[in-house]
Amino acid sequence: MVNYYVRRTARVFVTIFLVASLTFGLVRLLPGGPFTLLRAQLLRQGVPADEVDARIANLQNIRPDEPLWMQYIDYMTALVQGNFGESISLGEPVVSVLAKAAPWTVFVVLVSTILVFVVGIFLGSLQAYWEGGRFDQLVTGVSISMMSLPFYVVAVLLLYVFAYQFGWLPTAGTISNSVDRSLSVPFVVSALKHSILPIVSYTLGAAGGQALAMRGNSIQVLGNDYVQVARLRGLSDGRIATRYVARNAILPLYTGFLLLLGFRLGGTVILEQIFSYTGLGYYMITALNANDYPLMMGTFLVITVALVLGVFVADLTYSRIDPRISAGESDETY
Numbered sequence: 001m002v003n004y005y006v007r008r009t010a011r012v013f014v015t016i017f018l019v020a021s022l023t024f025g026l027v028r029l030l031p032g033g034p035f036t037l038l039r040a041q042l043l044r045q046g047v048p049a050d051e052v053d054a055r056i057a058n059l060q061n062i063r064p065d066e067p068l069w070m071q072y073i074d075y076m077t078a079l080v081q082g083n084f085g086e087s088i089s090l091g092e093p094v095v096s097v098l099a100k101a102a103p104w105t106v107f108v109v110l111v112s113t114i115l116v117f118v119v120g121i122f123l124g125s126l127q128a129y130w131e132g133g134r135f136d137q138l139v140t141g142v143s144i145s146m147m148s149l150p151f152y153v154v155a156v157l158l159l160y161v162f163a164y165q166f167g168w169l170p171t172a173g174t175i176s177n178s179v180d181r182s183l184s185v186p187f188v189v190s191a192l193k194h195s196i197l198p199i200v201s202y203t204l205g206a207a208g209g210q211a212l213a214m215r216g217n218s219i220q221v222l223g224n225d226y227v228q229v230a231r232l233r234g235l236s237d238g239r240i241a242t243r244y245v246a247r248n249a250i251l252p253l254y255t256g257f258l259l260l261l262g263f264r265l266g267g268t269v270i271l272e273q274i275f276s277y278t279g280l281g282y283y284m285i286t287a288l289n290a291n292d293y294p295l296m297m298g299t300f301l302v303i304t305v306a307l308v309l310g311v312f313v314a315d316l317t318y319s320r321i322d323p324r325i326s327a328g329e330s331d332e333t334y
Contacts, residue, residue: 005316012312019304023297024075079301085294089286094298097283102302104174105272105279108195109264112202117257119203120210121250127211128218128249136215143208151267155201155274162197170194172276198275202264210253217249224248254314261310265303 078085084094123143127136146154163171175181175190221227222245230240268281276282280299287296 008312008315012308015308016305019308020076020079020301021072023300024072084298084301087287087292087295089290089292089295094294097295098280098298098302101279101283101299104195104277105265105268105281107191108198108202108271108277108279109261109268111195112199112206113257113261113264115199115203116206116210116260117253119207121214121246121253123207123211124214124216125218125246125249127215128222128245131215131219139211140215143211146205146208147212149205151201151205152270152274154204155197155271158197158201159274169197174278194275194277198271198277201274202267202271206260213253213256214249217252218245221245221248254317257314259310259314261306263307265306 082095084098086092087094087097090097123139127139130136159171162169170176170193174194175187176194179186179190181187227240227244230244235243265280268279269284270281271277272279272282273285280303283295284299284303286292287299
């Protein structure tokens with residue numbers, strides 16, 4: 001078991017190392033490379049030609065006049081030290097930009113994913129209980145319809161109706177400009193109002209898919225022999241539902257929950273642009289449009305590392321939640 005955890009942990013570090021190396025290489029494959037456009041920008045800003053390379057070194061922690069292998073070593077060394085360079089377009093350290101943006105993205109992704117999980121489990125359980133009934137048919141139809149709509153289409157529709165037409169909710173930003181950015185009731189209220197539409201957009205379609213998955217798992221569990229044995233033993237429906245059905249039906253969804261957290265971070269690139277919600281995804285697009293390579297690489301790395309860590313946590317904890325995985329037992333539990 002110890003070797004298992006060691007291998008999984010080592011795999012995380014190797015994956016992050018490969019992603020960082022890939023980022024370094026891909027940026028240098030872009031047309032003109034990472035330095036040509038930056039040189040032109042600095043010269044237009046009035047930076048003397050003999051100081052341009054030094055300025056680039058300050059921005060990216062890489063000296064453009066060094067061999068490629070030296071640039072790679074400088075880049076990786078800076079990453080290990082937590083130094084992502086300085087944003088070209090914003091004029092501040094990339095770490096500072098990411099530190100301000102990450103909480104907003106994490107909040108939207110975490111809340112929406114929890115809602116997807118909770119609503120999906122609740123609806124799916126009811127569908128399985130009333131399998132074939134009107135409620136089951138209605139929720140199944142609505143779920144399939146919502147799943148067919150991409151979240152960004154839902155986001156545009158919600159933004160148009162509730163922000164532009166009715167004016168009930170803000171059209172952009174994370175909090176109102178008039179609110180002081182300190183923990184207070186106005187701050188919390190403003191943050192919630194600005195996050196409602198992104199959270200709902202991210203929840204609607206995914207909740208339908210989660211409900212259908214929970215429905216299928218519950219129906220499968222209800223047909224297992226150990227449920228029939230529990231009924232023959234005279235156990236109440238409530239105990240059977242919670243101890244036998246729900247527990248075993250939710251287990252397969254657990255890994256998907258953690259993976260969903262990671263993958264939805266990538267989806268925020270589109271979502272945050274629609275709502276001008278200044279999180280990680282918003283700044284990634286900003287960096288792409290401005291050819292801001294340090295900020296682009298920093299946001300990409302953070303999102304990728306979050307996905308890798310989600311897989312890692314799911315991998316390590318699933319065997320503890322479901323001992324059958326490590327013990328190699330069958331699906332039947334008595």
